[in-house]
Amino acid sequence: MELKLLIPLRNLTRNRRRTLLSLAIIALGTAMIYAVRGYVDESMLSIRQGTVRQFGNLQIASPLLWAEKTENFGYLISPEDVARIVALLQEIPEVTAHTVQLNLSGLAITERKTKVVRATALEPQNQALDYNDLVVEGSGLNPDDRAKVLIGRALSEELQLQPGDFFSLTTTTVDGAYNVGPLQVAGIYALNNAVVEGQLVFMPLGYGQILLDTSGVAKVIVTLRSIDDTDRIAQIVQRKLTEAGLEFEVRTWVQLAEFYRQIKGFFDVLFGFLTIAVSVLVFFIVLQVLTLSFLERTREVGTIRAIGTKRYQVFLMFFMESVFLGVLGGLLGIAGGWLIGQGFNALGIGWTPPGAIEPVPVRLRLELGNALGPFLVGVFATLLSALYPAAHSARLNVVEALASK
Numbered sequence: 001m002e003l004k005l006l007i008p009l010r011n012l013t014r015n016r017r018r019t020l021l022s023l024a025i026i027a028l029g030t031a032m033i034y035a036v037r038g039y040v041d042e043s044m045l046s047i048r049q050g051t052v053r054q055f056g057n058l059q060i061a062s063p064l065l066w067a068e069k070t071e072n073f074g075y076l077i078s079p080e081d082v083a084r085i086v087a088l089l090q091e092i093p094e095v096t097a098h099t100v101q102l103n104l105s106g107l108a109i110t111e112r113k114t115k116v117v118r119a120t121a122l123e124p125q126n127q128a129l130d131y132n133d134l135v136v137e138g139s140g141l142n143p144d145d146r147a148k149v150l151i152g153r154a155l156s157e158e159l160q161l162q163p164g165d166f167f168s169l170t171t172t173t174v175d176g177a178y179n180v181g182p183l184q185v186a187g188i189y190a191l192n193n194a195v196v197e198g199q200l201v202f203m204p205l206g207y208g209q210i211l212l213d214t215s216g217v218a219k220v221i222v223t224l225r226s227i228d229d230t231d232r233i234a235q236i237v238q239r240k241l242t243e244a245g246l247e248f249e250v251r252t253w254v255q256l257a258e259f260y261r262q263i264k265g266f267f268d269v270l271f272g273f274l275t276i277a278v279s280v281l282v283f284f285i286v287l288q289v290l291t292l293s294f295l296e297r298t299r300e301v302g303t304i305r306a307i308g309t310k311r312y313q314v315f316l317m318f319f320m321e322s323v324f325l326g327v328l329g330g331l332l333g334i335a336g337g338w339l340i341g342q343g344f345n346a347l348g349i350g351w352t353p354p355g356a357i358e359p360v361p362v363r364l365r366l367e368l369g370n371a372l373g374p375f376l377v378g379v380f381a382t383l384l385s386a387l388y389p390a391a392h393s394a395r396l397n398v399v400e401a402l403a404s405k
Helices: 002-012 016-055 077-089 151-158 194-199 205-212 229-244 258-295 299-304 311-347 368-394 399-401
Strands: 059-061 097-111 114-122 137-138 147-152 166-172 178-189 202-203 219-224 249-252
Touching: 002 399, 016 311, 059 229, 059 299, 077 097, 077 219, 077 229, 114 151, 114 166, 114 194, 114 205, 147 151, 147 368, 151 178, 151 194, 166 205, 178 202, 194 202, 194 249, 202 205, 202 249, 219 311, 229 249, 258 311, 258 368, 311 368
Parallel strands: 114 202, 147 178
Antiparallel strands: 059 219, 059 249, 097 114, 097 166, 097 219, 137 178, 147 202, 166 178
16 A cells, blocks of 8 residues: 555656646645635625624614514614513623613714714623723713713714714604704714714613603613623524514524625625636636646556556546545645745734725734635645546557657
């Protein structure tokens, strides 16, 4: 067995220039796929974490809210139903925290300008979804705060507001009456999204309920120990709600984040196209190299066939050459891609995505988990390219092979 493996290895050294060319092509293709896979994985991880940070793992609300049929605030969840939902959530060990939110919109009015804004009324310093960590100027919201808000950097610049300044918010109550409340800017947050920072403000839940004249909330937000448990726990929560006779619907962060689904679809298509393109390139180049290599050894094939070597043994000999070539090229590609990726990460290159205010770093996620796929692609493309020339060599007529020059 050891001798049979040494023969294909020896054959690879017979034409070192051709072997090095094949290894370079395989390694380059593998490194390219590895680098792109690293970029996609790092980007999706960052977007995924940011999305969960914005929405939580799960949200529970009335189907009317998800269907955007919000006339007369019929979607609001009563305090009694909130208590029942919380009791159900406490039965699930994977749930780490929960909180409630109330959404409203209105007109922010200052001495200089007015602006339509959206407000999220929340429980300050809750353990599930607290936006105080986004504050870059001023202070966050405290549980005893009443008429204080957090505003985005873009809105702060547009309305010329700083921490400590006051403005008014005009909105309508659940009964349709107009209501005006004075608000003081507690802090300014940064989310690196021009649209969100220019429209969204955060206020204490109690004050939001005063402005809407209600004791209800719009949704219950749930966080979990692991993001990977989201779908499974969502099904459990939905079943418990149904069994308890609560007509509410659970939505996961993936269902809530249309942007995430769109960008994931784009990256999937991008990576799939690149993988196919590189695989085809490696396939045809290696196919040409191996075909020439095997044809040059036609008389050698005739000789070993004449002394009793079986056709399948000839096929295996040539095929094993491609196995060693693919594995070695794939390993070189992963090693080279890792080194190049480390250097790229050290440069700290950044770009500004559409809608962002500040550039974000471009990084490659270089781990064993995302190296396996590119390695297998390189090996598979090499093996596939060896099938035809190896089979052709194995089927050669002994007499014709010995007579060839």
